[in-house]
Amino acid sequence: MKKTVAPSLIAIALATAGVSAGVQANDWYLGGGVGVSNFEDINDTLPAVKENPLSVNAFTGYNFNENFGAEFGYTLFDGGATRAHALNLSAIGRLPLNEQFSVFGEAGALGWKAMRGVNDEGLSPMAGLGLTYRASDLVDVQARYRRIEDLGDLSNNGYESDVNNFMLELVLHPNRGGAAPAPVAPVAPQPEPEVTYETRTVTADGSIYFAFDKSDLSAESRATLDEVARFAQENPDYQVELAGYADRLGSAEYNRRLSERRAMAAKDYLVQRGVAAQNIQTAWYGSELAEGVTEAERQRDRRVDAKAQATIQVEIIE
Secondary structure (H helix, E strand, O other), X not given: OOXXXXXXXXHHHHHHHOOOOOOOOOEEEEEEXXXXXXXXXXXXXXXXXXXXXXXXXXXXXXXXXXXXXXXXXXXXXXXXXXXXXXXXXXXXXXXXXXXXXXXXXXXXXXXXXXXXXXXXXXXXXXXXXXXXXXOOOOEEEEEEEEEEEEEOOHHHHOEEEEEEEEEEEEEEOXXXXXXXXXXXXXXXXXXXXXOEEEEEEXXXXXXXXXXXXXXXXXXXXXXXXXXXXXXXXXXXXXXXXEEEOOOOOOOHHHXXXXXXXXXXXXXXXXXXXXXXXXXXXXXXXXXXXXXXXXXXXXXXXXXXXXXEEEEEEEEEOO
């Protein structure tokens, strides 16, 4: 039988688990799936052996953070003469690709009970790879491949095989999610009454936030920009600076263009609100200043910072 595949998969799984990312605490989950198992190079002394039986599984797990977790599960290999029940315990290493997709590797052990004329039990090494799609905060859909070495015992229960297991699974995350903090609209400082006049500089600062890979303005973002436009109307000698940013997901060039679109979306809205285009300066920095690791932190990186500045004459008490 082939013995080189499982060690390679275990190495991939452990390397994936070593990737560092931010903590996502208290993320436990439940799941189940259905698929097919290929009994490879099967050695069998009895008839009616199915080499590609149906398989079903159920499992529960806990993610310690975005990149590392543990999983316990049950699998039924419903292959007639190759029918077997199995329990597994494995370590999970996960690498997020973007907001929706991630890949994972696993390595662990599978205890099995082969059901033939003479039942047999044993413990086998197991490793796997998978792809997960985050459909919502509650639901993931994922495809998983597992390699199991030496299921069954030829001398005891009549067959022995390495197994390739392919599953399509549905996973529920009851505690996952949570809305990002809402941006706070800035309040422009108000000058106190003075007796004599002095030239001073006043500012109005604020930030607007965007959804992942989006440059559309939300209602909260428009409300913040309305404050900037109101400041400009109240202070004729003004200048507005807009700086666009993106989170770390995606290439540097793509994020630079995305942050440009966000800054220009804010500028276009201010012009519609009566702010003179020649008084607006724009800049975009992509993800070069991004610091976010968790989803809440990356939300704060997907923003445009707006700063309005004007010089005014105020009264000074002698």
